[in-house]
Amino acid sequence: MASNQENQNKQKWHTMSAEEVLESLSSDIEKGLSDNEVQKRTEKYGPNEIPKGKKRSWLSRLLMQFHNVLIYVLMGAAVITALMEHWIDTWVIVAVVIINALIGFIQEGKAEKALESIRKMLSLETVVIRGGEKQTIDADKLVPGDIVFLKSGDKVPADVRLVKSKDFRVEESALTGESTAVEKNTDPADESAVLGDQLSMAFSGTVVVYGKSTAVVVRTGAETEIGRINQMISSVEDKTTPLLRQIEKFGKKLSVAIMLLAGAFFAFGYFVRDYALSELFLAAIGIIVASIPEGLPAIMTITLAIGVQRMAQRNAIIRRLPSVETLGAVNVICSDKTGTLSRNEMTAKTIITADKTYKISGTGYNPEGKFTQDDSDVKPEEDKVLLQLLRAARVCNNSEIGKDENGNWKLTGAPTEGALLTMSYKAGLKDFKPERMDTIPFESEHKYMASLNRVDDETTVFLSGAPEKILELCDKQYTEAGDEPLDEGYWEEKMQEAAADGQRMLALAFNITDKNRSEIEKEDLKKKKTFLGLVGIIDPPRKKPSGPSKNARAPVFR
Known part of the structure; x- marks a missing residue:
């Protein structure tokens, strides 16, 4: 089966046309695969799931x-002290050994469960067409060549090549x-295109935020991109830490030294002093027991356990206790930004109009926050330009925000739209849902979204998108005094100031049009609109990483 899975990756699917991919996989976009063919491919490629690999039993762990050498020495010391009927020493040593084992065992159990979480990134169900009929199946039943249907909110169930797509x-x-x-x-994309540039592909575990697509499955299970990541994690070679190597070396040397010392003492007493064998034996055992540092493993275990607990409080799971010592030797920290140093929750922080600049409080998708201007609170309903x-x-938006089962605010849709939606909710516009008669979805070609809505007995076109594109479509700007000629120099200056603060800019505009209009075309937007202003958006940093980043010596961010 391994060779069959390797065949999934020999093809550069992103470089081939949709027709070539379908032909290569002997699939039909109208009928999909037959049940007989699905069975053959399941036997050939296996289920669409990440292999669990060999799992150690709890007894083995x-x-x-x-x-551990020192544990062996301690267990030997426990046996010897028991033979000498030094029961307090025996039970102390046994307790140290058991506590050490239990702490390591429990910690490894937690880590094993955490590593299992990556398998949850595969979707549970998906819609396919088989034998000419649409049906919903478990994602692990997918095989290469299956035709799947994806829509907003779906989790991509396997690596797929897009055949049809709309926004x-x-x-x-x-x-x-x-x-x-x-x-x-x-x-088709270039053969050298990296993962993020393979626009004709969608990868297992990623989430559809907008539009719909018909696609053909090209890679399943371990051969998907997320499957390869899991394989890399699973195949990391276990290496002994410097501390364990030193302890092992110390334990061996100590054991040899203790045995030589006890042997020399025994030989001296027997051959030189002519002591009785029973007396010499007890004395030699006493020397061995006294020479064993039974407190060393206990101190090591307690020290490492404290480190593990501190890491656990920061949601970092340490699989094995000695790994804590390895962290102390780290001199280079490599981290991605999105979702690690930052929250991966786009947040609108600034609004710039022709008259004023507003600040917005709050972080993430929690719709709680205030609008201020020069440190004074602003009520949006009392400011016609801001409103x-x-x-x-609010209108140029296809996303939704809401609370999950844990009470946390989550986004369904595009992050940028989520930032705008949350901003409008903070202004009390959650229920502002004017009738939408038509829309032009955002596309990279034109870099804007347009929505035709009925608002207060008027038909209005709203636009949002890249500032440079929205400015091209406008010849006026909206102010407290009404419409004024567009001052492009002013907006260019404001955009540079916001960009210098690390904010991503988005522009908004509108135009009141013919009441009888019910459709909107790109050609219609060439008629000049009224520019409303700019919104500055950031991906806010997490609070917790700021400490390590701040304490790191000469940190470099790229």
Whole structure:
């Protein structure tokens, strides 16, 4: 089966046209695969799941906690002290050995469960067409050549090549670290294209945030990109830490030295002093027991356990106690930004209009926060320019925010739209849902989204998108005094200031149009609109990583 799985990766699927991929996999976009063919391919490629590999039993993990030179010495000392009927010493040594084993055993158990979580990244169910009929199946039943249907909110069940797509965007931060959703298409990509540039592909474990697509499965199970990551993690070679190597070396030398000392004492007493064998034996055993540092493993275990507990409080699971010592020798820390140093929750922090600049409090998708201008609270409903901009942000949106089962606010949709939606919720516009008659979805070609809505008995076109593109479509700007000629120099200056603060800029505009209009076309947008303003968006940093980053010597961020 391994050779069959390797065949899945011989093809550069992203470089082939959709027709070539279908032909190579002997699949039909209208009928999919037959049940007989699915069975053959299941036998050939195996189930669409990440292999669990060889898992150690709990007994094996427990016994491995005693595999240490000093532990062997301690167990020998416990036997000897028991023979000498020094029961207090015996039970102290036994307690040290058992506590050491239990701490390591429990910690490894926690780590094993944490490593299992990556398998949950595969979706549970998916819609396919087999034998000409659509059906919902478990994702682990997919095989290469299956035709799958993906829509907003779905988790991609395997690595797939897009055959048809409409406004299809996928959030791939789990693989690439980029928080911005990637717009996909069916065009072949260059052979040298990296993962993030393979726009004709969607990868297992990523999430569809917008649009829909019909795709053909090209890689399953361990051969998917997320499967390869799991394999790399699983195949990491276990290496002995410097501390364990030193302890092992020390234990061997100590054992040899103690035996030589006891042997020399025994020989001296027997051949020189002519002591009785029973007396010499007890004396030699006493020397051995007294020479064994039974407190050393206890001190090591307690010290490492304290380190493990401190790491656990910071949600970092240490698989084995000695790994704590390895962390102390780290001199280079490599980390991605999105979701690690940052929260991966795009947040609107600044609004710039023709008259004023506003600040927005709050972080993430929790719709709690205030609008301020020069440190004074602002009520959006009392500021017509600000209110119109917030309305545009609410309307030009296909995302949703809500609480999950744990009460945390989560986004369904594109992160940038999530930032705008949360901003509008903070202004009390959650229920502002004017009738949408038509829309032009965001695409990389035109870099904007347009929505035609009925608002207060008027038909209005709202736009959001890249500032340079929205500015091209406008000849006026909205102010407290009404419409004024567009001052492009002013907006260019404001964009540079915001960019210098590390903010990603988004522009909004509107235009009141014919009441009878029910459709909107790209050609219609060439008629000049009214520019509302700019919104500055950031991916806020996490609070916890700031400490290590701050304490790191000469940190470099790229």
